[in-house]
Amino acid sequence: MMSKDTVAIHELTAVAIREMVASGQHTAEELAQAFLDYAEPLEEKLHAFAYLNREAVMVQAQILDRGRAIGGDLGKLAGVPIALKDAIDTFDMPTEFGSASLAGRQPRWDAKVAKLLRNQGAIIFGKTAMPAFCLGQPAQTRNPHNLEHTPGGSSSGSAAAVAAGMVPVAIGTQTAGSVIRPASFCGVIGFKPTRGLISRSGLQPLCDTIDQVGVFGRNIEDVALVAQTLIAADDDDATTKGVLPRVLVDTALSEPPFKPKFVFVKTPQWEQMDPEAREAFDALAEAMGEETPTIELPTVANTGIDNLKILMDAEFAVAMDEHMRHSGEQVDERTKSIVERGRQVNAFDYLKAKRAIEPVTAGFDEFFERFDAIITPASLGPAPKGLDSTGDSVMNALWSYTGMPAITLPLLQSEAGLPIGIQLVGARHDDARLLRTANWLINNFDAITGES
Template identity: 35%
Template sequence: MGEPWELTLAEASDLIRQGALSPVDLVRSHLDRIAAVDPHLLAWARTVPEQALAEAERLEKLLRKGTHLGPLHGIPVGIKDIYYTAGLETAGGSRVLAGFIPTYGATVVRRLRAAGAIVLGKTATTEFAYADPAPTRNPWNTDHTPGGSSSGSAAAVAAGMCLGAFGTQTVGSIVRPAAFCGVVGLKPTYGRVSRYGILPLAWSLDHPGPIARTVRDAALLLEAVAGPDPNDPSAADRSVPCYVEKMAEPPGGLAAGIPDRYFPARSSAAVMAAFQDAVRVLAGLGIRVRDVQLPACFEAGVEAGRVVLHAEAAAFHRDRFRVRRQEYGPKLAALIEAGLLIPAASYLRAQQVRSEAIAAIRRLLREVDVLVTPAAPGPAPEGLGSTGDPVFNAPSSTFGLPALGVPMGFAPPGLPLGLQIVGRHFDEATILRVGTAYEAATPWHARRPAL
């Protein structure tokens, strides 16, 4: 075994369960890793080393007494700095919330802690999860963005600074940064995971979800936090399957659809070449891959999501924005100003168009089990002024469909690319099945940035 920080979450979990790895040693290894590489990457808004070590010691004592909380017992994680953490600053990447210390934690955080996970700190986010960038750099090339808005979570996982992290996606903020950083991003179905205690960007578009090094790791994280929540009426009243068991089933016989438009025209040549290789791998796994026609209202549905995003973000920020306008970043300010101009009738029409598009895409997903697309139009752009284009992720966010991003190869000059697998509502098991098999058949997930 190399350094503990080099393990996957599942590997570390097995070693802890067997008594072969101490949670204290695991946390120390990650804290040392953070000290070594984070000055170059700026993935963390703040870390809590003393608290993390104290928690690791507590969890180690539990193990000595014969108590094992589950697969996340002793696992170090990062939490995007829009999730409330009780007693720990939650600034949302903003000046307006600098110094804000919540008195309670988000449901996701409480469930992670109850499962034995150890919070190492808060990962960097764009301002209020929109587009004004965090200072975080891409571990594969620090002249490039790691993507966003879950910038710090993706960079921290890719650089080995934690074994998993949580982010959110409103348009493209889990799957895109995961693709740019060469790791796995899982955006569950809307309502699969409680949004309670998470600063909203847009209430009907926000999806909390994990970022991890492997599909199995992401599934373990999702299992720990998914499920109904009396504090969040939009959290679906559905039981949570054992994803790790279900995703082990080989995917042969599943049908995967490649959309006939929207994605190919926007993809770079390197992305298309890697995607075509990925499709060949999927076909080799026994998956029946075919072209599918997107519904006629698809693009209108995606545009409707843009209207909804503007209006809901404006509604959340309205009161604070009126009195503290100068403390907002320019991109978020422009979003809010535009959103405040949307008439209620337009917002409601947008939700109707969105509903029509959702019904149409559900009909399509009766013909195939999943849709497969590139995760982004290209690799991570150069520069830190933009987090890249979420255009390929907007549909799954707008329609509430689960989406899994897995490493798909590399584009010159050595920047990761991602494959996106989109499934039916609440069918995370199938996208995890496809992702697991694809990951096992390809070498991409095992590569690490040279830091």
């Protein structure tokens, strides 16, 4: 049994856990039990999980330890507890998409991302809570920084579980802002890679054109390690055709050959921001000096956001069609209204919105000939009070539409102590460079802002 006096379990990184298990310092079973002992009392307050079963976790740990005993290859995530959003299929745990209409749904196979994690020795710790079908009635997950405030959505449980130290890493999904926004609200790192690098097979379909997988963690190395594990081609997801392994960790932790260059982007929604958050970003832009120019995107940028809404509404309605015909009476009213809205989208608007993705995205390519990353707010402000809403995704929607990689860093906070994320956006397929730039900003943030 691992002594709780020898380690702060909620502060362990994924890399540290892997090294403990690989070296024999602790067994996977000892670590899993310690994480469960820490997480279970917290769960009574946070409601971060849709499914958390001690036996299911311990069985996985015991299998891993038996493999180690006979000299098996443990994998690069040996013994690391990783929580998965309830939108991701697992053969040994229910996946209910956050809806009572799918209570007890038990998939027969793992989603591709779950399979890849298990292949590297990760322990699937549980399924995290989410709003119904990612868009409907919010889950009752609470923000670890203040239980009266939303953790964001739709990957609410994943962000809250990492922020509370229940797990070092968690997986979510993003169609509009469902990774970046909850990461900002909960004060953790949230990384959305370039669309098409990580398979979506075995995930709840919301908007197939846009849907992505994202990673939550508390440091860049953990996030890069898990994202690197998930990047792979999958015959069941055509968007990953031809994808080869990426070296993210080594690049992310390396020193940039030159000081990174940033451009500060104010979206057309700048005036909608919480005044305190807007003031904080103005101060950051001033601290970064003239070498970080500020650019206001034209209102045409709203076209991308409007197009995303069209695609989401239409494709969600199609994805839900069969379920609505068979179990529609059990679906919450919020989901029903979104489905009905999607049914009203006409074919011309839908095809036009889809065709515009490439030209809108290409319009940002010239930014990255001069700059390493775009800096922009991750949300309109700190997490709003209340659990009836998960917040507004308007600060993330454009980058989701384009499929560009984005990451939020927990570097700012409100006077009330609530986190405010700084979002960095990179060039398509330049994920390693974005992670390296993010790591540089974390390491140099105090020097830039003059804080001790």
